[in-house]
Amino acid sequence: MxxxxxxxxxxxxxxxxxxxxxxxxxxxxxxxxxxxxxxxxxxxxxxxxxxxxxxxxxxxxxxxxxxxxxxxxxxxxxxFDEEFFGLLIGRLLKIRREGYSIWSRLQLEYEIIMMFKSMxxxxxxxxxxxxxxxxxxxxxxxxxxxxxxxxxxxxxxxxxxxxxxxxxxxxxxxxxxxxxxxxxxxxxxxxxxxxxxxxxxxxxxxxxxxxxxxxxxxxxxxxxxxxxxxxxxxxxxxxxxxxxxxxxxxxxxxxxxxxxxxxxxxxxxxxxxxMGGFQCKPAKPLPADLEEFVQSSGNHGVIVMSLGTLIAQLPQDVTDDIAAAFAQLPQKVIWRYTGPQPVTLGNNTLLVDWLPQNDLLGHPQITVFVAHGGTNGVQEAIYHGVPILGVPLVFDQPDNLFRMEAKGTAKIILQLWTVFLEALKEVLHNPSYKENMQRLSKLHHDQNRGAPHLRTRSFRMFWIEYYSIDVVLTLMVTLLIFAFVIAYIIIYVCVVLFRKKVKHE
Incomplete structure (x- = not known):
C-alpha cells in the first residue's frame, strides 16, 4: 500500500x-x-x-x-461545552479512584450518550x-x-x-x-x-x-x-x-x-x-528557552505529557500525585497544564500552557510521551517513534491506546495515583517499547517495506468462524434459554396464585 x-x-x-x-x-x-x-x-x-x-x-x-x-x-x-468535559473527566477519575460500581458507570455512560444526542x-x-x-x-x-x-x-x-x-x-x-x-x-x-x-x-x-x-x-x-x-x-x-x-x-x-x-x-x-499521520511533519527547531530546558536533561532525556485539546487540567489531588511522581525521576519533564501549580512540583518539571507537540516528539532527547490517546497524538508518536504511557479518559482514547499496547508500543494505566511512577519507569527502561515503536515508525514512513502487517486473519479461519455462525447460534440458544426460564417463572407464579385463589374460594 x-x-x-x-x-x-x-x-x-x-x-x-x-x-x-x-x-x-x-x-x-x-x-x-x-x-x-x-x-x-x-x-x-x-x-x-x-x-x-x-x-x-x-x-x-x-x-x-x-x-x-x-x-x-x-x-x-x-x-460543545468545555465545562461539561471538565466535569466529566473529574467524575470519571473519581469513579476510578473510589472503585467502579455498575450504577455510577451506567450514569456516566448515559450522560455521555445524552451529550452526543444534544450535539x-x-x-x-x-x-x-x-x-x-x-x-x-x-x-x-x-x-x-x-x-x-x-x-x-x-x-x-x-x-x-x-x-x-x-x-x-x-x-x-x-x-x-x-x-x-x-x-x-x-x-x-x-x-x-x-x-x-x-x-x-x-x-x-x-x-x-x-x-x-x-x-x-x-x-x-x-x-x-x-x-x-x-x-x-x-x-x-x-x-x-x-x-x-x-x-x-x-x-x-x-x-x-x-x-x-x-x-x-x-x-x-x-x-x-x-492518510494516517498526514498532519505530522519533520520536527522544526524548538524555541530557544525550550531547547535550553531540553538540553539540560543530559543523557537522561525528556518526558512530554499532554492530555490533548480538551483536557488541559485535572483534579488537584491527581495533579499533585503526578507531579510527585515526576519529581522522583532524573529525566526532565515538559507538561502541558493550565491549572493551579501542583504543590509537589519538582525542579525537573516545566509547566506550559501550550507546547509544540510535533516538534518536541521529533527531538532526539524525548524518551516517553505521556498521552491521553487521541488519534492526533498517537499518530505523531508513531511518526517520530516515541513510546507512549497511555492515560485513556473518554471517547476513542481507550481503544486507540489498546491498539498501541497490542503492538507493544505503549503501556496503559487507569489509576494515575497508584501505579503511575512504576508504569513510567517500565516504559523508560524496557527497550522493547521503543524498539517496537521505531519499527512501526519505519513502516509508516516507508509502507512498501514488507507486508506482514497487511495480512488479514480471514484466510486462517474456518467458514463457521468467518461468518460468526458459532457466535450467532450461541447467542440464539442463550436467548431461547433465557426466554424459556422467564416464561417458566411467569407460568409458575400464575399457577401458584391460581391455586391459592381456588383454595381460598
Missing part, C-alpha cells in the same frame, strides 16, 4: 474540481478534529484554491478571520437555520462551489452537499454512525474489532462473542441517538426517498485519517484514501 501524502490528497481534490484554483466549501467539526482539517485548508490555500469555512457563531477554535480561508458564520447557541440536535438546528436563511443560501449557491470537504462526525456536510448537488469529500475517522469503515466497507465481526471492544483481529470464541455484543450495543446507541434526529430532518427537507445514511455512503472520496500501521488488517474500498 503506497504511502499517501497531503499532496496526493490535494490532487484528488483538484481532480474533483476539474480546474486549477477550485472553490472548496468546508464543513468542519470543532475541537481536536479542527486540527486535522486546518492542515488540509492551509495546504489547499497554498496551492491557489479558494476555501470557505462554515462555522458556528460560538466555535471554540474555528476563527472567523483567517488568512487561509473565508468564513460563513451561522448563529448558534449550543454545541446532534444542535447541529440539525443550526442546519435548519442555515437552510431557511435565504440570504446565506443564495450567497453559497451564487459562488458555485466545486466540492464540499466535510468531517462526517458532524452530519451537516453530507446534507449540504446533497442540497447543493456537488461532490462530497470526507476528512474522516469517525462518522455520526461510528468508525468510518463500518459505514461503507465490509466489516466481518469475526476478525474486524468494533471500536470500544478493545480487541485485536486475532479473537478467541468468547472475544468474538464480545465483539458481536459490542456491535449490537453500538447499533442500539445509534438507533437512539442519531437515527431519529437525522431521519426526521431529511424527511422534512428532502422527502421520504432520501435516507440520511445513504448521503454519507454516497461520498465520492473518503480521506481516512489512519492507516494500517495503526489499524488492524481489514477489508477496504477503492474510494478510501489512507
Amino acid at each position: 503506497p504511502h499517501t501524502s497531503p499532496f496526493g490528497l490535494l490532487l484528488v481534490l483538484c481532480v474533483l474540481s476539474g480546474i486549477d484554483g477550485g472553490k472548496v466549501l468546508v464543513f468542519p467539526l470543532d475541537g481536536s478534529h479542527w486540527v486535522n482539517m486546518k492542515v488540509l485548508i492551509e495546504e489547499l490555500h497554498s496551492r491557489g484554491h479558494n476555501v470557505t469555512v462554515l462555522r458556528a457563531s460560538n466555535s471554540w477554535y474555528i476563527k472567523e478571520e483567517s488568512p487561509f480561508y473565508n468564513s460563513i458564520t451561522i448563529p448558534n447557541t449550543g454545541g 446532534h440536535e444542535d447541529m440539525m438546528q443550526m442546519m435548519e437555520r442555515m437552510l431557511e436563511d435565504k440570504e446565506i443560501m443564495k450567497s453559497i449557491q451564487d459562488v458555485q462551489y466545486d466540492v464540499v470537504l466535510a468531517d462526517p462526525a458532524a452530519g451537516g456536510g453530507a446534507i449540504l452537499a446533497y442540497k447543493l448537488n456537488i461532490p462530497l469529500v470526507f476528512n474522516v475517522r469517525w462518522t455520526i454512525q461510528g468508525e468510518g469503515h463500518f459505514a461503507i466497507a465490509p466489516s466481518p465481526l469475526s476478525y474486524v474489532p468494533v471500536p470500544g471492544a478493545e480487541l485485536t483481529d486475532k479473537m478467541s470464541f468468547l472475544q468474538r462473542v464480545k465483539n458481536v455484543m459490542t456491535y449490537l450495543f453500538t447499533w442500539f446507541q445509534l438507533a437512539v441517538i442519531a437515527d431519529p434526529i437525522f431521519t426526521s430532518f431529511c424527511l422534512k427537507h428532502f422527502g421520504p426517498s432520501v435516507n440520511y445514511f445513504s448521503l454519507f455512503q454516497d461520498a465520492d472520496i473518503w480521506l481516512m485519517r489512519n492507516d494500517f500501521t495503526f489499524e488492524f488488517p481489514r477489508p477496504t474500498m477503492p474510494n478510501i484514501v489512507y
